[in-house]
Amino acid sequence: MEHVLNPVALHRVTDREVSLSGTIRAVAAGDRDAFSQLYADYSRMVHAVLLGRVPRRDVDDLVQDVFVTAYTRIRELREPAAFGGWIATIARNRATDYLRQSREQVALPDELPGGDPIEAETFAVLDVIRGLPEAYRDTLLMRLVEGMSGQEIADRTGLAPGSVRVNLHRGMKLLRDKLGLET
Amino acid sequence: MKDDYLWDPSSAPDPEVERLERMLGRLRSNAPAPDVDQVRSAVLLGPRSATLKGSRYVSLRFLVPTLAAAASIVAMIGLTWQTTRGTRSWEVSRMTGQPRIGSAPLAGTGRLGVGQTLVTDAASRARLDVSTIGQATVDTDSRVRLVDTREGHHKLALERGTLHAFITAPPGQFVVDTPSATATDLGCVYTLHVDEDGTGVLSVTAGWVAFEFNGRESFVPAGASARTDPRIGPGTPRYDDAALELQAALDDFDYGTDAAAKARDLQFLLSSATPRDAMTLWHLIARVSPADRAAVIDALGARVPMPTSITREAVMRLDKAALDQWWDALGLRDASWWRKWKGPYPAVVK
Numbered sequence: 001m002e003h004v005l006n007p008v009a010l011h012r013v014t015d016r017e018v019s020l021s022g023t024i025r026a027v028a029a030g031d032r033d034a035f036s037q038l039y040a041d042y043s044r045m046v047h048a049v050l051l052g053r054v055p056r057r058d059v060d061d062l063v064q065d066v067f068v069t070a071y072t073r074i075r076e077l078r079e080p081a082a083f084g085g086w087i088a089t090i091a092r093n094r095a096t097d098y099l100r101q102s103r104e105q106v107a108l109p110d111e112l113p114g115g116d117p118i119e120a121e122t123f124a125v126l127d128v129i130r131g132l133p134e135a136y137r138d139t140l141l142m143r144l145v146e147g148m149s150g151q152e153i154a155d156r157t158g159l160a161p162g163s164v165r166v167n168l169h170r171g172m173k174l175l176r177d178k179l180g181l182e183t
Numbered sequence: 184m185k186d187d188y189l190w191d192p193s194s195a196p197d198p199e200v201e202r203l204e205r206m207l208g209r210l211r212s213n214a215p216a217p218d219v220d221q222v223r224s225a226v227l228l229g230p231r232s233a234t235l236k237g238s239r240y241v242s243l244r245f246l247v248p249t250l251a252a253a254a255s256i257v258a259m260i261g262l263t264w265q266t267t268r269g270t271r272s273w274e275v276s277r278m279t280g281q282p283r284i285g286s287a288p289l290a291g292t293g294r295l296g297v298g299q300t301l302v303t304d305a306a307s308r309a310r311l312d313v314s315t316i317g318q319a320t321v322d323t324d325s326r327v328r329l330v331d332t333r334e335g336h337h338k339l340a341l342e343r344g345t346l347h348a349f350i351t352a353p354p355g356q357f358v359v360d361t362p363s364a365t366a367t368d369l370g371c372v373y374t375l376h377v378d379e380d381g382t383g384v385l386s387v388t389a390g391w392v393a394f395e396f397n398g399r400e401s402f403v404p405a406g407a408s409a410r411t412d413p414r415i416g417p418g419t420p421r422y423d424d425a426a427l428e429l430q431a432a433l434d435d436f437d438y439g440t441d442a443a444a445k446a447r448d449l450q451f452l453l454s455s456a457t458p459r460d461a462m463t464l465w466h467l468i469a470r471v472s473p474a475d476r477a478a479v480i481d482a483l484g485a486r487v488p489m490p491t492s493i494t495r496e497a498v499m500r501l502d503k504a505a506l507d508q509w510w511d512a513l514g515l516r517d518a519s520w521w522r523k524w525k526g527p528y529p530a531v532v533k
Contacts, residue, residue, distance in 0.1 A: 039216035047212050060214040061285040061300060068217050098286070122206050143189065144200070144207045150190035168189045172200070181199055 021080035028074050039067055042084065044148060045156045046091045048141035052130055053095035056123075062098060066091045085158040088138075128178050136171030143168055215330070218271050218297035271332050272296040273311050278320070280307025300328045303344065313337055316352035321345075330360065345376045354391075364396040364411040371405070381413040386423065394420075401466060404515055412438055419466045422459060429455055433463065437470075449475060453482040461486045461513050469501055487513055 026034030046066050050059045070087050077086055129140055142148045142156075150168060154161040175181075188197040192204075272294040275284065282289045283302045289309065295301050303309055303325045311319040311327075314337050321327055325344020331337070339346070340360040350357045354369040362381035366373070371390020377383040385394050386408040394401040394409050396416025401409045403420045410418040418437035421430055429452060436448040449471065456464055464483040471479050480489070480498055489495065490508045497505035 036216050043212075043214075043216070051210060056210060058286060060212050061283075061302075063212065063214060064217050064285055064298065064300075071217070119209075122209055125203065125206060126210065141207075144203050145210050147192065147204065147208060147211070149192055165190055172189055175203075176199070 020083060024074060024077065024080045024083060027071065035067075035071060038070075038083075042087055042156060043067070044146035045084065045142055045153075046087060048146050048148075049088055049091040049138055050095055051126070051145060052134075052137045052141050053092070054098050056126075058098070062091075062094055066094050069094070082158060084156045088157060125175075125179065129175060131178070132171055132174055135167050136174060139164060139167040140171040140175060214300075214328075215298045217299070272299075273314060273329060273332060275301055275312075276310045278308040278310055280304065280323075282307045282309040282321070295329050297329050297331060300326060300342075302326050311339075313348070313350065313357060316356055317348065317350035319349070320347040322347070341375055341377050343377050343379055345374065347374045348372065350390075361411065363413040364394050364417045367393040367395065369393060373403075383411045385409050385411065385417075404462065407462065410434065410437070414438065419463055419470060421463045425457075425460055425463070426455065429460065429463075446475075449478075453478055456482060456486065458486040462515065465506075465510060465513060468498065468506065473499070483509070 023034050023037055027038055043063060046063050047059060050062050050066070054062060066087065069090050073090075077083060129137055129144075131137075132140065138157075139153060142153045143150070148156070150164050151161060153159070153168075154164045157164070159167075187194040188200055274292060275282075275289060275295045276292045277289045280303065282304075284293050284295055285299050287293075289301075295311065301309055301311070301321055303321055303323050305323050308323055309321045311321065313319055314332055316337065319339070322345035325346065326342040327344070327346060328340040328342065329338075330340050335356055336358075337356060338358045338360065342362070346359065348357065348359070348368065349372050350368045352368070355367055357368040359366045359368075359375055361375065361377045361383050363377075363383060364385075366375055366385055369391035371392055372388040373390075373392050374386045374388070375383065376385075385392060385403055387403045387405050389405050391405070392403045394403055394411065394417040396411065399416040401417040401420045403409045406424070407420045407422045409420040412418065415438065419433050421433055432448040432451045432455075436445050436452060439445050439448065449467075452467070453464070461483055464479060464486065467479045468476060468483065476499055480495060483489075487509070489498070490512050493502075493505040493508050498509065
């Protein structure tokens with residue numbers, strides 16, 4: 001099979017990988033600033049992944065848990081470029097763990113909107129997004145809640161830009177259908 | 184649908200996507216990164232440290248290996264203590280129910296690290312050791328995050344619920360953020376309550392608290408309270424034993440939107456204030472429009488005469504030194520540290 005390299009794309013990815021690799025090495029060495037940088041770069045993605053799965057009131061705490069886990073296990077990460085997918089997996093596993101324990105112990109209430117109609121509508125839309133297939137759900141939350149661009153989502157998750165574009169458009173179409181919005 | 188906007192938010196907006204962004208953007212988080220020092224402590228404690236990592240609930244299948252490792256845990260307690268006492272964290276003790284630190288239940292005592300959140304439900308309460316300078320009790324249905332703690336500076340964020348603080352440090356060392364005001368302790372005992380909508384009330388039992396938001400400040404002495412609201416920040420402080428009609432008029436004046444009604448409220452305040460309400464009138468000097476300021480000065484002067492060392496003109500232009508001297512004439516205990524450091528009134532034009 002013939003491999004055709006795109007020098008422009010290769011150069012961009014390599015720069016990003018080199019930077020991320022350096023950050024991860026520094027985190028592994030205990031560098032506080034590097035850890036803050038990693039958090040600044042990836043916390044929105046982790047927040048979106050968790051928000052799509054667990055009650056909002058516990059999302060911030062679980063984001064912290066996910067980053068603590070990532071910090072304690074970062075030496076296990078063999079390929080720095082895979083960090084985004086790796087920490088997203090930690091987040092999904094943490095959410096699964098949380099939900100399993102919640103079912104075992106006590107049923108936790110989901111969002112409890114107050115009298116504010118805007119807040120009620122926000123949680124209603126969130127519930128609809130939570131009902132979408134995982135790929136669309138995560139991508140839409142990164143875009144609509146966290147304000148990430150398509151390229152940022154691709155950079156952080158490690159997904160191909162084309163896949164992110166498809167997920168955004170198909171997810172948005174599904175969301176519009178379910179919300180009864182005109183397309 | 185404008186597909187490009189979905190991919191690139193800097194391109195021409197799709198109105199429907201933009202509306203969803205505005206709505207759902209409310210769910211965004213500003214939580215800070217976990218403190219690395221605290222994480223290191225968690226590493227030493229193992230992956231199921233009670234303070235940072237671990238499940239919300241204790242499961243039986245963890246009990247047997249936990250007991251089997253009891254000897255090791257005992258040996259590690261010394262190491263843990265040595266490790267955590269030097270890190271940026273506070274000791275937290277369960278008082279009732281089942282408080283949580285992050286997602287981990289607090290059984291007896293634990294440590295709250297910078298960036299971590301202490302959560303109580305309807306049945307739980309907890310006590311925080313504020314470094315070495317005091318204590319804070321967190322009541323039921325509260326959520327409080329440790330923002331920072333270091334020599335001479337300790338900061339909490341009370342996101343909702345009630346906190347009672349007892350601080351013995353020099354002024355300015357203990358600060359509590361709320362969604363609509365920041366409370367800076369001036370060596371005192373106080374209670375701070377925040378509702379889900381960000382409104383709140385500060386009640387001071389001893390000492391003083393400065394209450395501030397976006398440059399609007401209230402200076403609250405013992406026996407007094409001040410409301411706060413995300414729309415304008417801290418309201419005008421009043422003594423808790425002030426007439427209820429006066430307190431209601433003050434709330435309407437602070438947070439009302441009808442100009443005519445506010446004018447009537449101000450007239451009522453100025454005519455019905457007692458000498459003890461001079462503290463409230465003093466705050467109003469800087470809160471009313473220049474057109475109303477003369478009337479406030481007259482009302483305050485009728486309760487506590489203006490010192491002969493200052494001029495009416497200086498007070499009219501909110502001269503800091505002049506306001507300071509009139510404050511001193513109110514006969515309240517000295518609180519010059521805060522007033523000289525910041526002053527609960529706008530900057531002056533000399």
